[in-house]
Amino acid sequence: MAPLRTLGFASLTPRVLEFLERNKIVTVGDFVSQELDSGVEDPEIQKFKSELATFLEECHGKWENGDEMLQKNLQAGSLSTGFESLDSLLKGGLKDGTITELVGPSSSGKTQLCMHSAACVAYHHKFSVAYVDASSSFSAERVLQMMCGRRCSSIAIEDDVKEAMRRIFCFKVYDVHGLLEVLHSLYDPASSFPGPVHLRLVIVDCLASVLSPILGGNNAQGHTLMMSVAQILKSIAINRNICVLITNNTVAAEDEELKPALGESWKSVPHVRLMLAKDHDNNSCTVTLLKHTSLACDAEVTFCFDRG
Amino acid sequence: MPRRKKSEGWIRKRRAPVAPRWRRRSQAGDSSSSRKRELDVESVTVTPDQVCGWCATDETAVDAFQGWASKRSESRRECGIGRAGDLRRPPVVSIAPPLDRAALRPGHVLEIAGPSGSGKTELLIQAAVSCILPASFNGVSYGGSEAVVLMFDLDGRFDIARLTSVLKARINAAHKDDTASNSICLEEQGEEVLRASLRRFYCLRCFKSFEFLASLKSLHIQSSRISQEHHGKAVQLVLIDGIGSFYWLDWMSSCAAAYTSRRTLGVQRFSELIVQELRNLRNTKLFLVLATKALLYAPPKRKAIASRIQYREYMPAAWQRFVTHRLFLQPPPQAASGARVFTAQWDKPSLVEKDEFFIHNHGVQVVTKIVDEHL
Numbered sequence: 051m052a053p054l055r056t057l058g059f060a061s062l063t064p065r066v067l068e069f070l071e072r073n074k075i076v077t078v079g080d081f082v083s084q085e086l087d088s089g090v091e092d093p094e095i096q097k098f099k100s101e102l103a104t105f106l107e108e109c110h111g112k113w114e115n116g117d118e119m120l121q122k123n124l125q126a127g128s129l130s131t132g133f134e135s136l137d138s139l140l141k142g143g144l145k146d147g148t149i150t151e152l153v154g155p156s157s158s159g160k161t162q163l164c165m166h167s168a169a170c171v172a173y174h175h176k177f178s179v180a181y182v183d184a185s186s187s188f189s190a191e192r193v194l195q196m197m198c199g200r201r202c203s204s205i206a207i208e209d210d211v212k213e214a215m216r217r218i219f220c221f222k223v224y225d226v227h228g229l230l231e232v233l234h235s236l237y238d239p240a241s242s243f244p245g246p247v248h249l250r251l252v253i254v255d256c257l258a259s260v261l262s263p264i265l266g267g268n269n270a271q272g273h274t275l276m277m278s279v280a281q282i283l284k285s286i287a288i289n290r291n292i293c294v295l296i297t298n299n300t301v302a303a304e305d306e307e308l309k310p311a312l313g314e315s316w317k318s319v320p321h322v323r324l325m326l327a328k329d330h331d332n333n334s335c336t337v338t339l340l341k342h343t344s345l346a347c348d349a350e351v352t353f354c355f356d357r358g
Numbered sequence: 359m360p361r362r363k364k365s366e367g368w369i370r371k372r373r374a375p376v377a378p379r380w381r382r383r384s385q386a387g388d389s390s391s392s393r394k395r396e397l398d399v400e401s402v403t404v405t406p407d408q409v410c411g412w413c414a415t416d417e418t419a420v421d422a423f424q425g426w427a428s429k430r431s432e433s434r435r436e437c438g439i440g441r442a443g444d445l446r447r448p449p450v451v452s453i454a455p456p457l458d459r460a461a462l463r464p465g466h467v468l469e470i471a472g473p474s475g476s477g478k479t480e481l482l483i484q485a486a487v488s489c490i491l492p493a494s495f496n497g498v499s500y501g502g503s504e505a506v507v508l509m510f511d512l513d514g515r516f517d518i519a520r521l522t523s524v525l526k527a528r529i530n531a532a533h534k535d536d537t538a539s540n541s542i543c544l545e546e547q548g549e550e551v552l553r554a555s556l557r558r559f560y561c562l563r564c565f566k567s568f569e570f571l572a573s574l575k576s577l578h579i580q581s582s583r584i585s586q587e588h589h590g591k592a593v594q595l596v597l598i599d600g601i602g603s604f605y606w607l608d609w610m611s612s613c614a615a616a617y618t619s620r621r622t623l624g625v626q627r628f629s630e631l632i633v634q635e636l637r638n639l640r641n642t643k644l645f646l647v648l649a650t651k652a653l654l655y656a657p658p659k660r661k662a663i664a665s666r667i668q669y670r671e672y673m674p675a676a677w678q679r680f681v682t683h684r685l686f687l688q689p690p691p692q693a694a695s696g697a698r699v700f701t702a703q704w705d706k707p708s709l710v711e712k713d714e715f716f717i718h719n720h721g722v723q724v725v726t727k728i729v730d731e732h733l
Contacts, residue, residue, distance in 0.1 A: 078572075079568070082568065082571050082572045082575055082631075083571070083623055083627070083631060102576075103575065103576035104576075106572045106573070106575070106576045107573070107576050109572075110564070110569040110572055110573055111562060111563060111564075111569075111573075112562075113508075113560045113561070113562050113584075114560070114561055114562070115556065115557050115558075115559060115560050115561075116490075116518060116521065116522075116555075116556030116557065116558075116559035116560075116561070117553055117556040117557050119518040119556075119561060120518050120519075120522055120556060123517075123518050123519055270606070270609065271610075271613075273606050274606045274607065274609060274610035274613075276606075277606040277607055278607065278610070281565060281566075281607060284514045284565065285565055288514055288563060305692075307692060314473065314474065314652075314653065314654055315606065315652075315654050317473075317474035317475070317652075318474050318513060318515075318600065318603070318652045321515050321517075341474075341475055343515055343516075343517035343519075343520060344517040344519040344520040344523070346719070348698075
């Protein structure tokens with residue numbers, strides 16, 4: 051952190067500087083982490099404290115009252131997943147600034163749903179999509195098939211389809227450190243990574259494949275890395291107003307039911323949790339709403355993936 | 359203590375003979391001062407109106423006394439509450455069930471703990487709605503406290519749409535009771551009341567413990583600005599959603615502190631500083647703190663039904679000392695068909711009765727009170 055002296059505060063008089071040196075306060079972090087009892091009566095120090103408080107407020111976000119938050123919420127858009135029944139279940143689709151988690155056993159349609167959402171956002175909404183592929187299951191041919199439908203042919207691909215395919219950026223990660231690097235570069239577009247413009251959707255498929263191997267054992271470093279991933283995902287979603295779609299596996303619970311993997315601490319991360327179940331006889335996928343911040347749960351819808 | 363035989367090495371301790379109680383009382387000297395020490399009540403002049411205000415409408419004498427008496431076993435110095443001070447402070451009028459069992463007053467800190475999906479944030483929203491609504495407006499009674507609520511969203515998942523829908527449902531329910539005015543006026547009035555109530559609700563999102571601490575510090579320095587904006591109405595309720603959200607991240611920084619020369623704060627130190635800042639804020643004006651805590655370790659399911667809820671406490675000692683009341687919530691069982699019933703059980707003060715409630719579109723509704731027979 052930068053020293054207080056260099057931040058250009060007008061009320062930083064020599065007397066205030068002396069007080070700060072006496073209490074060994076050099077940076078903003080030192081000021082926040084100390085309990086200052088002495089020097090409260092001095093008006094110069096009071097003035098400096100209020101200027102610093104305004105500075106802290108500007109850095110870490112201002113208090114918003116409910117009215118402003120409601121206006122912002124009403125203006126926030128939502129992205130369609132490509133399935134009308136799922137969009138109606140979520141009352142509009144994937145909302146800006148939220149983390150949606152798809153939970154399901156293997157081959158229940160999570161990756162298909164992710165690729166379908168990416169295709170829909172890139173082709174219909176014309177926004178960029180960042181697809182972070184942690185399980186090596188991304189297939190460009192399948193996404194092309196989803197965009198074109200049955201009219202797809204390998205010889206003549208229309209220009210708008212080509213343009214839409216260029217808007218999907220795929221990042222391959224193989225471990226949690228690679229994932230953190232990619233997510234940090236997406237959060238900070240000023241970094242050297244060639245970031246996509248008008249980014250509206252970030253998909254991470256599949257989180258459990260990079261996080262499950264590091265959890266457990268005697269030390270808790272796996273848990274801390276998992277919560278760091280959670281923190282950066284929340285920052286991306288809320289601060290940059292982006293929809294985040296993540297996938298997770300299931301593990302067996304005590305009463306022989308399926309519960310989401312990654313443990314109890316992960317349950318408080320996503321805003322919306324959807325459970326997928328595949329019926330292999332008639333190729334249909336059933337989606338149940340497990341958790342939502344403002345809607346009633348346990349509603350479910352069924353739809354089929356177009357085989358093209 | 360199990361009894362042991364003399365042959366096992368049990369030594370009988372000889373006690374000094376104790377005088378009977380009647381003799382002890384006369385030996386104590388001034389009986390009135392010893393009485394005062396026992397009851398520890400200063401001389402307080404109260405009016406009958408004040409006394410009527412201390413009891414809630416449906417609170418029996420047993421419940422009231424349980425609520426007052428339960429505080430005698432708590433560590434008072436940490437709470438900053440004197441025993442006599444409890445009787446002088448006005449009760450919190452706007453707390454809705456199931457939080458009203460423990461007679462919460464300004465200055466208390468209630469921790470609502472439970473696994474994910476047990477309704478913790480719903481209870482916070484319920485308390486916030488009761489606080490920000492006006493008591494009455496244009497002759498229609500809304501039953502609120504018309505006070506300012508501050509919310510620290512440490513989880514990052516607070517949804518203003520949910521707060522708005524609960525607020526609208528409460529306003530519509532109040533309008534249904536009022537048959538005098540016509541419907542168009544009521545609709546416009548409802549909009550006005552909704553917007554005025556929302557303006558009394560302030561929310562701040564934090565992504566790190568440092569941001570939380572910095573905002574508490576800057577709030578302490580600028581607390582007069584908010585009260586000026588609201589014509590002197592002070593903050594009555596402070597909500598903290600997800601007090602344990604940064605536990606793992608702070609744990610990581612406390613591990614890293616061994617390797618860096620800089621002063622980095624760990625879990626314990628952050629907790630101490632946060633508790634200190636909340637106490638400083640409370641010195642200017644007393645407010646009630648409601649904090650939700652997600653349980654990081656899943657409680658064993660089979661045991662939890664039979665006996666008291668088993669949980670593993672992970673918050674540091676500074677926060678545990680700061681908390682004066684604790685409520686445990688349990689989500690409805692997954693295999694249940696029909697209505698989803700949530701359970702609330704008081705741990706601090708330790709109460710026998712459990713509350714059950716539903717979560718509707720219009721908020722939390724308490725159903726029945728069951729007695730736990732296994733205790």
